[in-house]
Amino acid sequence: MEVKTGTWTEKKGLAQMLKGGVIMDVVNAEQAKIAEDAGACAVMALERVPADIRADGGVARMSDPDMILKIIDAVSIPVMAKCRIGHFVEAQILESLGVDYIDESEVLTPADEEHHILKHNFKVPFVCGCRNIGEALRRIGEGAAMIRTKGEAGTGDVVEAVRHARSVIGSIRQLQTMNDEELMTFAKNNGAPYELVKETKELGRMPVVNFAAGGVATPADAALMMQLGVDGVFVGSGIFKSGDPAKRAVAIVKSVTHYKDAAILAEVSTNLGEAMVGRNAAQMPEEEKLATRGW
Amino acid sequence: MKIGVLALQGDFSEHIAMLKRLNVEASEVRLPKHLDGLDGLIIPGGESTTIGKLAVAYNLMEPLRTFGQRHAIWGTCAGAIFLSKDISRDQPLLKLMDIKVQRNAFGRQIDSFETDLDIPELKQATGTTENYHAVFIRAPIIESVSGDAKILASVPDGRIVAAQQGQFLATSFHPELTDDTRFHEYFLSLVD
Numbered sequence: 001m002e003v004k005t006g007t008w009t010e011k012k013g014l015a016q017m018l019k020g021g022v023i024m025d026v027v028n029a030e031q032a033k034i035a036e037d038a039g040a041c042a043v044m045a046l047e048r049v050p051a052d053i054r055a056d057g058g059v060a061r062m063s064d065p066d067m068i069l070k071i072i073d074a075v076s077i078p079v080m081a082k083c084r085i086g087h088f089v090e091a092q093i094l095e096s097l098g099v100d101y102i103d104e105s106e107v108l109t110p111a112d113e114e115h116h117i118l119k120h121n122f123k124v125p126f127v128c129g130c131r132n133i134g135e136a137l138r139r140i141g142e143g144a145a146m147i148r149t150k151g152e153a154g155t156g157d158v159v160e161a162v163r164h165a166r167s168v169i170g171s172i173r174q175l176q177t178m179n180d181e182e183l184m185t186f187a188k189n190n191g192a193p194y195e196l197v198k199e200t201k202e203l204g205r206m207p208v209v210n211f212a213a214g215g216v217a218t219p220a221d222a223a224l225m226m227q228l229g230v231d232g233v234f235v236g237s238g239i240f241k242s243g244d245p246a247k248r249a250v251a252i253v254k255s256v257t258h259y260k261d262a263a264i265l266a267e268v269s270t271n272l273g274e275a276m277v278g279r280n281a282a283q284m285p286e287e288e289k290l291a292t293r294g295w
Numbered sequence: 296m297k298i299g300v301l302a303l304q305g306d307f308s309e310h311i312a313m314l315k316r317l318n319v320e321a322s323e324v325r326l327p328k329h330l331d332g333l334d335g336l337i338i339p340g341g342e343s344t345t346i347g348k349l350a351v352a353y354n355l356m357e358p359l360r361t362f363g364q365r366h367a368i369w370g371t372c373a374g375a376i377f378l379s380k381d382i383s384r385d386q387p388l389l390k391l392m393d394i395k396v397q398r399n400a401f402g403r404q405i406d407s408f409e410t411d412l413d414i415p416e417l418k419q420a421t422g423t424t425e426n427y428h429a430v431f432i433r434a435p436i437i438e439s440v441s442g443d444a445k446i447l448a449s450v451p452d453g454r455i456v457a458a459q460q461g462q463f464l465a466t467s468f469h470p471e472l473t474d475d476t477r478f479h480e481y482f483l484s485l486v487d
Contacts, residue, residue, distance in 0.1 A: 017342070019305060254349070257302075
């Protein structure tokens with residue numbers, strides 16, 4: 001019997017298995033174990049969390065394969081890793097290591113200021129960031145099998161995550177009310193592939209799974225994103241830059257499952273210790289915003 | 296008939312969509328009280344460690360076992376792991392089925408695959424002749440069945456990917472990611 005690997009169904013499907021879950025940034029095997037024990041549905045292996053990338057400055061690149069392999073060995077849940085926007089050789093390396101998902105991420109320094117990776121060329125699936133429906137559908141057009149709204153990574157301020165999720169979800173609602181002759185103009189105005197605009201209208205949702213990212217620091221933040229209509233949440237600096245990472249990680253996992261139950265949200269928000277030190281994203285100069293990277 | 300889908304984490308909305316296509320009432324189960332009034336339960340794909348931890352945290356383990364004594368339960372992928380008796384590692388299991396399961400048995404995501412399976416019971420129950428197109432994602436295998444658990448499907452090299460024990464059903468693959476409703480119909484035939 002014929003066996004097919006690396007299909008679109010397979011790529012999209014793994015993201016479907018992550019829904020209703022929390023994907024946590026981890027920088028070593030110990031943190032990966034803490035994340036798995038807390039109930040993370042996947043981990044993102046990277047050398048520095050976004051808050052440290054911001055503080056350190058310089059060029060942020062793909063992580064050392066040794067560190068990624070140690071994390072793969074440490075946990076049974078899926079392991080994701082980041083490559084730079086447009087850096088298809090970093091992506092080839094990550095694929096050869098056996099990572100389960102690649103994040104072509106604006107958190108790292110872009111390698112190409114005009115083009116993203118042609119992700120259909122890979123067997124491993126990709127997740128990409130977006131700020132709006134046009135950016136989301138362009139990435140899916142290139143082969144991203146999962147989307148995350150970008151927010152503003154490393155700030156602990158959820159305002160940009162809300163802005164981007166509202167933009168994407170609002171556009172999908174808007175599409176529902178359009179008749180078919182308006183779709184080409186929508187595609188033109190948003191810089192989005194026409195076929196994917198049509199598909200999004202027909203489905204009434206994004207054609208692939210859509211998580212929120214960038215600034216989620218508390219259980220209430222995570223539940224807010226879920227109630228706005230995303231499928232799950234990435235938490236970067238928010239867990240391991242907080243006072244009690246293990247406790248906060250469990251609380252955020254519970255808040256994503258019980259996102260509509262205010263009594264449970266109150267309970268898991270209690271006595272969590274200090275949240276990460278935030279940085280006001282709305283007052284940040286445009287050139288410091290990571291979310292503006294992506295074309 | 297009303298079927299619950301365990302909605303702690305994973306692709307529960309895909310199962311609900313399949314049930315709705317079959318005109319079956321479906322609801323999400325996150326807490327023990329959500330089991331009231333249900334005739335059967337599906338445990339979806341997702342991460343079995345996450346689902347297990349949340350089931351323990353919200354006191355679902357015993358209510359799910361009690362529910363299983365009188366009702367049909369079907370687990371897909373992570374759900375099959377959760378139903379099993381033994382997975383050779385320490386994580387919460389319902390232990391309702393006499394099956395031994397190995398997680399991520401085919402490798403990592405790049406090894407995930409689709410293939411056609413010949414499942415005689417499924418063809419017979421639904422009066423169809425076509426093979427079943429199965430989607431495996433970081434899939435487990437059923438290493439062995441014991442007691443009155445029986446094998447429903449295997450891949451060509453002999454590894455077991457679906458099993459049944461009375462009202463319990465376990466599949467390594469994801470019928471909820473296909474357009475083929477036969478496995479959901481088969482499960483509904485087990486519901487009283």
